[in-house]
Amino acid sequence: MEEAAEETTEAAAEALPVESKEVTDRGFEQLYRDHLRDVYSYAYYRVSDHHDAEDLTEQTFLQAYRHYPRARRESDGRSLRPWLIRIAHNLASNFYRDRSRRPQTPLDSIEPPAARHTTESIVEGRAELRAVIAGIEELPEERREALIMRFALGMDNREIARAMGKSDGATKVLLHRAIKQLRERLDADEHG
Amino acid sequence: MSMDEIRLEDLLADVFQPVEPPERVSERLSRRFASISDAAATDLTGWADELNDSELESLRDPRNWVRPVVAVTAGGVATGAMVVFELRRRGRRRRSRLDQTIGGLRSRTGL
Numbered sequence: 001m002e003e004a005a006e007e008t009t010e011a012a013a014e015a016l017p018v019e020s021k022e023v024t025d026r027g028f029e030q031l032y033r034d035h036l037r038d039v040y041s042y043a044y045y046r047v048s049d050h051h052d053a054e055d056l057t058e059q060t061f062l063q064a065y066r067h068y069p070r071a072r073r074e075s076d077g078r079s080l081r082p083w084l085i086r087i088a089h090n091l092a093s094n095f096y097r098d099r100s101r102r103p104q105t106p107l108d109s110i111e112p113p114a115a116r117h118t119t120e121s122i123v124e125g126r127a128e129l130r131a132v133i134a135g136i137e138e139l140p141e142e143r144r145e146a147l148i149m150r151f152a153l154g155m156d157n158r159e160i161a162r163a164m165g166k167s168d169g170a171t172k173v174l175l176h177r178a179i180k181q182l183r184e185r186l187d188a189d190e191h192g
Numbered sequence: 193m194s195m196d197e198i199r200l201e202d203l204l205a206d207v208f209q210p211v212e213p214p215e216r217v218s219e220r221l222s223r224r225f226a227s228i229s230d231a232a233a234t235d236l237t238g239w240a241d242e243l244n245d246s247e248l249e250s251l252r253d254p255r256n257w258v259r260p261v262v263a264v265t266a267g268g269v270a271t272g273a274m275v276v277f278e279l280r281r282r283g284r285r286r287r288s289r290l291d292q293t294i295g296g297l298r299s300r301t302g303l
Contacts, residue, residue, distance in 0.1 A: 032221075040213035054217050061221055062228075132203045151201075152208035183200055 028068050032061060035081055038153045039088050045148045046092040056095060060088040082162035085149065089163060135185040143178035150175060 036057070043056035064071075064087055071083050136144055142164075149155045149163060161171040 036213055036217070037210055040217065041211045044211045045208060054214070054220065057213060057217055058220055058224060062224060129203060129206060132207055136207065147204060148208060151204045152210055179197065179200060183196065186200070
C-alpha cells in the first residue's frame, strides 16, 4: 500500500516540468545558505571533530546537489532540510562503518557556556551541564541523534521523523525516551 | 511538562548550541564544484572529439550510453548542462545529433 503510494508520488513528480538550470542553481544556492549551519552543526555533533565535520558537510552538499532537482520536484513545497539532514545522517553512518569506530571522545570539546550570574550559580550550572553532557554520551546513538536534531537544529517532530525515516509517532516516542533516560541519569547522580 | 523537564530542555539547548561553520567550508565546496564540473566537461569534450559520424549514429542505441551517462552523473546537473554546452560547440550537424542523444539520455535517466 505504502509502496503503491510512493510509486504514485514518484510518477507525479516525474510528470512535473523540469526546471531550468538557472532556477535549479538559484534554489540550491538558497538551500545551501539557509542550511549550511544546520548541516555543519549536525555533522559536528555526530563526529565530534571540526575537521571530520567539514568533510561530512562537503560530502553532504555534493551529494545533495546531484539529487537536488528530483528532491525539489518531489518535495511538494515542503522544506528540504530533513532531506539534507538525512543525507548527512547516512554519510555519518558510513563514516563510522568505514573507520570501524565510533567517536572516541564524543562531545569532547564542548564546554559549558559561560554563565551570566553569581559565582555560586556559575559553579552549579556548569556542574549540571557537565552531568547532562555525560548523560548524552551514554545515550544510544539514535536517541542522541534525535536530540541533536531537536536542540541543535530546532527541528520539530515531523522534520525529525522525515530525516530519520521514521513515523511521527515513533519519533515522539524516541525523543520522550531520550529525555526520560537523561532525566533518570541525572536523578541517579543527584541521589547517588 | 514539569519544571524538571523544562530545566532539562534548557540545559540541552545550552549543550547543543548551533555551531558556525568556518569560512573555509564554503571555499572548499566552491572548489569541489568547479573541479568536478571541469573534469566531467573535459572527459565529455575529449570523448566527443574522438567520435566519427558512424559512432555518433551508434549512440542512438541505448546500449552505447554508458560513458556519457557516467560523465553526466559525475558532475550532476550543472555538469550535465556544461557537457551539453561543450557539445554544442561541435558544429551544427554534430550538434543536433548529439543534443538529441544527450536529451534522450537525460530524459530516460532522469539526470
